[in-house]
Each structure stands twice: as structure tokens, then as C-alpha cells.
């Protein structure tokens with residue numbers, strides 16, 4: 001019997017053989033395959049939405065907008081732009097390269113490995129897949145084992161529409177991922193925790209495989225004394241409680257000016273009661289183990305947890321010493337810290353790891369500019385939270401411990417391509433200024449050109 005590793009090696013070998021036929025490089029092939037992917041998603045749409053309900057208790061609106069619909073829009077936009085993206089780009093010439101044109105051509109990297117997390121188990125596997133297909137690669141996908149229904153439906157869907165020598169899905173846990181990581185890919189795209197990101201990066205280094213690491217971290221939300229608190233409460237609650245807080249760019253904690261803390265909490269509690277208090281329409285924590293992890297963050301506070309339902313929970317008067325402030329929360333718990341001076345907040349955040357996202361609620365333009373320029377973070381928003389992810393024109397990715405590389409829209413196409421640079425020179429004229437033996441006059445010409 002073949003071991004799993006050899007089965008995976010066989011799939012990869014077949015993908016390489018197929019890739020080397022150059023079929024994936026044509027515009028016609030890529031367009032056809034993206035259209036097939038759209039058809040596959042539409043065909044399995046109902047089952048995908050059901051699987052998201054079973055694994056994470058996602059309601060249809062949320063499941064459609066943040067997962068299935070998100071990907072369908074991305075396919076539509078990619079199809080519109082692909083021809084333009086694939087065109088080799090002419091760039092400016094150089095004085096010392098006469099009769100020469102310079103171009104950049106984005107070519108597919110080859111065999112791509114995409115590893116997905118549990119929180120948006122469909123979208124976060126399919127979104128990079130769209131970029132990898134658009135760029136002309138073959139792909140092996142490994143969805144999260146924590147969302148088994150979604151993982152199964154992704155496999156069923158891909159196998160129903162694509163041959164495994166082009167796209168394949170391998171299901172399983174960390175050991176399966178590690179077996180795949182031992183193989184030689186041309187690009188690895190990982191979404192998940194910083195801890196596992198380190199394992200992926202180390203494994204990739206053995207083959208010098210380039211990686212994209214889409215990781216997490218503690219994303220701050222700052223509210224100053226000028227903020228529109230009603231709007232801030234709505235937008236922060238939406239960003240925090242969508243998917244029960246299991247969103248990589250959810251506000252992890254709130255840093256609010258002491259003078260408006262009570263007013264903000266009043267507004268925030270009103271929003272919770274109005275929109276997020278019904279367990280029937282609230283997302284579930286992915287597993288019992290993850291629920292236990294969250295319980296440790298709330299200390300002695302009474303929280304009524306019902307199996308995998310964990311209610312919206314505020315931890316007032318939090319401090320950096322609390323357990324909840326030691327790691328990414330990834331659940332519907334919102335610690336509240338207060339400040340008197342924005343400069344103190346900036347100074348404190350500069351000592352922390354660079355977060356994946358940062359949000360600032362303020363009506364003060366000078367303060368907005370100050371926060372924007374002083375702090376480093378992957379992506380963010382002023383007077384909003386989460387919605388920056390919805391723009392396909394903005395590259396999405398982290399910085400420092402929250403990851404590196406980016407995707408979405410054109411950024412996806414670039415991530416899964418190699419930028420091949422080349423010059424095309426005429427043979428009609430051959431100026432011998434660079435050829436030896438060198439005279440003083442030749443050196444003077446070069447010096448004049450470089451000056």
C-alpha cells in the first residue's frame with residue numbers, strides 16, 4: 001500500500017508534469033478554469049452554506065457575504081482584469097542601454113501549496129486559490145481539520161470539477177500538513193497562527209520555497225475623546241462579534257480615552273442587546289478546546305457558556321498584565337483599557353508586536369494623521385473596523401509577527417507570480433563602449449552617462 005506521503009508526492013509530480021506542458025500559462029486556460037471554479041461554487045453553494053452552519057453556526061447572510069459571495073466577487077473582478085495583468089509591462093529605458101526595450105513579465109511560479117485556517121474555512125482557502133489559478137499555477141489545498149464539514153465539501157467540489165494533476169485537496173491535521181511541507185513546492189501560502197507560521201517558514205527554508213504568511217495577533221482599537229461614540233460602538237461591535245470574534249482582523253481590545261469610557265460602554269452595551277444577544281443567531285466557537293481557552297481569559301467573571309456558544313463579554317478595567325492581554329483572543333471577549341494621553345498609547349503600542357490591523361476612532365484630523373504615521377500595522381481603518389478587507393484594490397497582509405506578503409485583487413496575482421525582467425536589444429547597432437581593452441576615453445563616456 002502507498003503511504004500518504006507517496007500519494008502526496010505522486011500528486012505533486014503529476015502537477016509538475018502538467019505544469020511543464022505550459023497549458024496553464026495561456027490566458028484562455030486560466031479564464032476557462034476560473035469560470036469552472038465559479039460554476040463549482042455555485043453548484044455546491046447550498047452544501048457549502050450548510051457546512052458553515054454545522055461547523056461554525058454561521059447564518060446564511062454572514063456565510064454568504066464573508067465567504068461564498070466574497071469569493072464569487074473576487075472571481076468576477078479577476079476575470080475582468082486578467083488580460084491586462086498578464087500583459088508584459090514595458091518600463092522606462094536607460095541612457096546606457098540604447099536601442100533596448102525593458103519589460104517585466106509575470107509568470108506562474110509552478111506548484112503552490114495553500115494551507116487554510118478554521119475561522120473562514122471556505123473563503124480563506126478559495127481566495128488564495130483564485131490568485132494562484134489566475135497566475136497560472138497548479139495547486140494543492142489543505143483546509144483546516146477543525147471545520148470538517150467545510151473541508152469535506154471543498155474536497156468534493158474540487159474533485160467534481162478539476163483533475164488532481166491541476167488542483168487537488170488533501171484533508172487532515174498537522175501531521176498531514178507537515179508531510180506536505182516536506183515536499184518541494186514553488187510557493188507556500190499559509191493562513192493561521194504565528195506559532196504554526198514559524199513551523200511553515202522553517203520547513204519552506206529547506207527548499208528555499210517562497211512563502212506568504214497571513215498570521216494574527218492583537219489588533220488594537222483606539223477611541224479618543226472626539227470620536228462619534230454611537231458609530232464607533234456599532235462598527236466595533238460588528239467587527240468584533242462577526243463570526244463570534246474569530247476573525248484575524250477583529251478588534252482584539254479597545255483603548256478608550258478615560259473621559260468617554262462610560263459613554264462608549266453604554267453605547268456598546270446597547271448595541272449588544274439590540275443585535276448580538278440572541279444565541280440562535282450568534283456564531284459558535286469552533287471546538288470545546290477553543291471554548292476552554294476563552295474561559296481562562298474571563299477569570300472570575302460569570303459567563304453563561306452553552307456548549308460552543310460563548311456570549312459577547314466585556315472585560316472592563318483590563319490591564320496589560322491580565323491573561324486576556326497576553327495572546328490573541330480570537331473570541332467575543334473585549335477587554336477595555338483607558339488612556340489620558342494619545343502619546344502614551346502610541347508609546348506603549350510601539351513596544352508591542354506590530355499587529356495585523358489597527359483601528360482609530362476620532363474626529364480629530366491631526367490625531368488621525370499622528371496615529372497613521374507613528375504606528376506600523378498590516379492594514380486598518382479610521383472610523384471603521386474590518387471593512388478594509390472588503391476592498392480588492394487594497395493588498396491584504398501583515399507586518400512583523402503578523403506575517404508578510406499580501407494578496408487580494410492584483411496583489412494575489414503578483415504574489416503567485418514571478419516577476420521576470422528582461423531586456424530586448426537591437427542587433428542593428430553595437431556600440432563597443434563597454435568592451436575591452438578599455439581606454440581613458442571609454443571611461444570618461446561612462447562617467448558622463450552615470451553623472
Ligand code: NAD
Nearest residue numbers: 116117118143144173174177192193196214215216217248
Ligand atoms: P492554526 O495555525 O492552528 O492552523 C492553521 C493550519 O495549520 C491548519 O490547516 C492546521 O492543520 C495547520 N497546522 C496546525 N498545527 C500545525 C503544525 N504543528 N504543523 C503544520 N501545520 C499545522 O490556525 P487556526 O487556529 O486555524 O486559525 C487561527 C489563527 O489564524 C489566528 O491566529 C488568526 O489570527 C489567524 N488568521 C489569520 C488570517 C490572516 O488573513 N492574516 C486569517 C484568518 C486567521
